[in-house]
Amino acid sequence: MEPILDNNRKWVKEQRAADPDFFNRLADGQQPKYLFIGCSDSRVPASAITGTGPGEMFVHRNIANMVVHTDFNMLSVLQYAVEVLGVQDIIVCGHYGCGGVAAAASNKQYGLIDNWLTNIRDVIRVHEMEFLRISDDDLRLRRLVELNVIEQVRNLAKTSIIQNARKTSKPPRLHGLVYDIKEGLLTDLDVEDDMISELNHIYGTSAQQYAAQVVEQETDQSSLTAGKPELTDEQSEPEKPRKGEQRVARQNQQAD
Numbered sequence: 001m002e003p004i005l006d007n008n009r010k011w012v013k014e015q016r017a018a019d020p021d022f023f024n025r026l027a028d029g030q031q032p033k034y035l036f037i038g039c040s041d042s043r044v045p046a047s048a049i050t051g052t053g054p055g056e057m058f059v060h061r062n063i064a065n066m067v068v069h070t071d072f073n074m075l076s077v078l079q080y081a082v083e084v085l086g087v088q089d090i091i092v093c094g095h096y097g098c099g100g101v102a103a104a105a106s107n108k109q110y111g112l113i114d115n116w117l118t119n120i121r122d123v124i125r126v127h128e129m130e131f132l133r134i135s136d137d138d139l140r141l142r143r144l145v146e147l148n149v150i151e152q153v154r155n156l157a158k159t160s161i162i163q164n165a166r167k168t169s170k171p172p173r174l175h176g177l178v179y180d181i182k183e184g185l186l187t188d189l190d191v192e193d194d195m196i197s198e199l200n201h202i203y204g205t206s207a208q209q210y211a212a213q214v215v216e217q218e219t220d221q222s223s224l225t226a227g228k229p230e231l232t233d234e235q236s237e238p239e240k241p242r243k244g245e246q247r248v249a250r251q252n253q254q255a256d
């Protein structure tokens with residue numbers, strides 16, 4: 001532990017020399033503009049790679065930068081950041097070479113963590129054909145890192161906290177970034193805001209209103225096919241995706 005404490009003393013000395021008021025100012029409180037949700041990986045230090053200092057970025061990290069709707073730790077951080085600190089931008093930051101993402105796509109089991117990794121396997125499920133069509137192992141995992149970030153940004157948009165914030169005059173903007181450990185560079189994946197907004201009809205408070213439109217459309221379609229002979233179970237056509245599922249598929253194509 002000695003190197004850690006020595007480094008701390010050295011850092012305090014340097015900070016005081018550069019800015020005598022540095023610690024007093026921070027002690028007064030924080031008003032960070034950003035919430036950063038990143039991976040716990042030691043090679044992805046949130047402040048260093050974004051050039052932000054103390055007081056500028058609220059940070060939550062977990063294995064593979066996940067936004068899981070039953071994770072009360074993440075939800076508490078998100079609520080506090082949005083409703084109390086009033087952050088303006090929320091960043092989900094993945095990174096190439098992510099061990100969590102690689103583990104989720106591997107053929108091994110790791111114990112308890114497999115249940116966490118199941119959330120990444122859900123990302124594979126949603127984008128399975130794109131994932132499988134990439135023949136190069138490294139490129140496939142790199143794309144999975146990006147798809148995971150995109151889905152975690154969508155997961156953010158689904159939370160009651162972001163849904164409610166969107167009813168206010170200054171909702172936070174959501175971003176998906178990926179960090180390249182080899183290059184040290186961040187890339188914005190440009191997760192489209194209108195695509196995220198399309199989730200509102202389900203994850204906001206208008207799901208029943210939307211359901212009424214689906215029923216209406218399905219009734220119209222069934223009256224058009226009323227003259228067709230009925231199929232037996234063996235012959236029956238595969239169930240067509242509902243409108244919401246088609247919409248998600250379209251979003252996925254847009255993101256691909």
Ligand SMILES: [Zn+2]
Nearest residue numbers: 039041098099
């Ligand atoms: Zn990682």
